[in-house]
Amino acid sequence: MLKTMKPSALPRNGFKQNKPESNIATIDVGGQLFQTTKQTLNLAGPDSLLSRIADAASAHLAPPFIDRDPELFSILLSLLRTGNLPSKAKALDLQDLIFESQFYGIETLLINSLSNPSHFDAFNLEKSLVLPLNGRDSPSVIATTPFGSVHVAHGSKITSFDWSLRKKSTILTEFTAVDSMLAISTKVAAAGATDFSGLQIIDLENGFVKETLNWENVTRSGSTVQAIGSSQEFLFASFESGRRNSNSIMIYDLNTLSPVNEIGHYEIFGAEINSALPATKLNWVPGYNLLMASGSHRGPSGVYGNIKFWDIRSGNVVWEIQEKVDCFSDVTVSDNLSAMFKIGVNSGEMFFADLRNLGVEQPWVCLGDRRKMVSGKKEGVGCKIESHGSQVFCSKGGDLELWSEVAVGSQQRSEDGSEARHFRKNVMGRMKDMGGSRITNLTFGGNKMFMTRKDQQYVEVWQNSARGY
Structure with a gap:
């Protein structure tokens, strides 16, 4: 006797149900996990390491591992999110931030942040x-x-x-x-x-x-x-x-x-x-x-x-x-x-x-x-x-x-x-x-x-x- 499945139990495509790809990207930097959006990582520019990580990130794969300093990475991630360095960056050496930004390919963003005329x-x-x-x-x-x-x-x-x-x-x-x-x-x-x-x-x-x-x-x-x-x-x-x-x-x-x-x-x-x-x-x-x-x-x-x-x-x-x-x-x-x-x-x-x-x-x-x-x-x-x-x-x-x-307070006039x-x-x-x-x-x-x-x-x-x- 043929058993009929309830309509609610059938996969939507008739074969297999796929999970929508997550917009969240997880990165392991020096043993510390960071989560952000792929859009934030793409702000680093198409030629940067972070943009390439965003393109390859998947919820089905293990987080990519980067053997770098997590404290410096958190500062640069904040720079990507807001366009400015957080106040805690003052406790770090500027040269360390420069070298780290060069590694990730975002030195231009760091320059614009630190040299902003405003x-x-x-x-x-x-x-x-x-x-x-x-x-x-x-x-x-x-x-x-x-x-x-x-x-x-x-x-x-x-x-x-x-x-x-x-x-x-x-x-x-x-x-x-x-x-x-x-x-x-x-x-x-x-x-x-x-x-x-x-x-x-x-x-x-x-x-x-x-x-x-x-x-x-x-x-x-x-x-x-x-x-x-x-x-x-x-x-x-x-x-x-x-x-x-x-x-x-x-x-x-x-x-x-x-x-x-x-x-x-x-x-x-x-x-x-x-x-x-x-x-x-x-x-x-x-x-x-x-x-x-x-x-x-x-x-x-x-x-x-x-x-x-x-x-x-x-x-x-x-x-x-x-x-x-x-x-x-x-x-x-x-x-x-x-x-x-x-x-x-x-x-x-x-x-x-x-x-x-x-x-x-x-x-x-x-x-x-x-x-x-x-x-x-x-x-x-x-x-x-x-x-x-x-x-x-x-x-x-x-x-x-x-x-x-x-x-x-009032609009005064000159002699002319x-x-x-x-x-x-x-x-x-x-x-x-x-x-x-x-x-x-x-x-x-x-x-x-x-x-x-x-x-x-x-x-x-x-x-x-x-x-x-």
């Missing part, structure tokens, strides 16, 4: 370490990458440190001293000097010149580099002829280094030198798609200069400021604040100009006490000013001021009818106690601030944590 808290910076340099020459210029690696020129040498600030290499250049430098990548830099012809593209790992970019005026004389800048697409170089009677700004494709355009070519004759100064500082302003080029000159009647904003596509100047009264000792521009800032060479005071009011004849607004030059002393000589995010940093001697924009803006000098945090000899370089990379001081053979690194992560 983790930069300007009000609570503290000096975390110093980067020693070979030889007796003080640093002349610093160039950083967005990941926090840094190249330091000192004398005729360039010393490079990777993103974890381990020393990678020191190379000897053809320059007597490097005056301008820009980091094209972690391995390549553009460098120039005011007494050596040409802009050199240097391989910093192997110590050789990949290419030399030159500019010649109508007399075919050599030219020296006065400043270097860049955008995401272009490399900018300010050249001056060896006879100092002509200058220009060349624009190169950042990837191919082929020339794209030339702007601001001046052949100088006699008294025209006042209006045709070479640019000694180049700042790209991405929000306006403009290049700010500034330069100054000390003459018998004092210091004078100019600031020009160039449309690099058309080659036209869209705004120019002639500096004759309290000319800038240093100047910078902030895209976040949509403003330009300078330190007056005579007064030593901070000034700002609102970029939203391009074309104003007298754009500068004094943010200080409007002190006047006393006994002919130039208070602003040697001051440095740089913007980072929504703050502006100004060095005066061995001290550093931090300026921020503050909101006011535009909305008044207010900036305040802050003395919060540890920076007020920094002291020391005069600051000679000030720059930023990732979530770090780098500075050098007169007659010192090292670079100071300032961060929000003494361990940097």
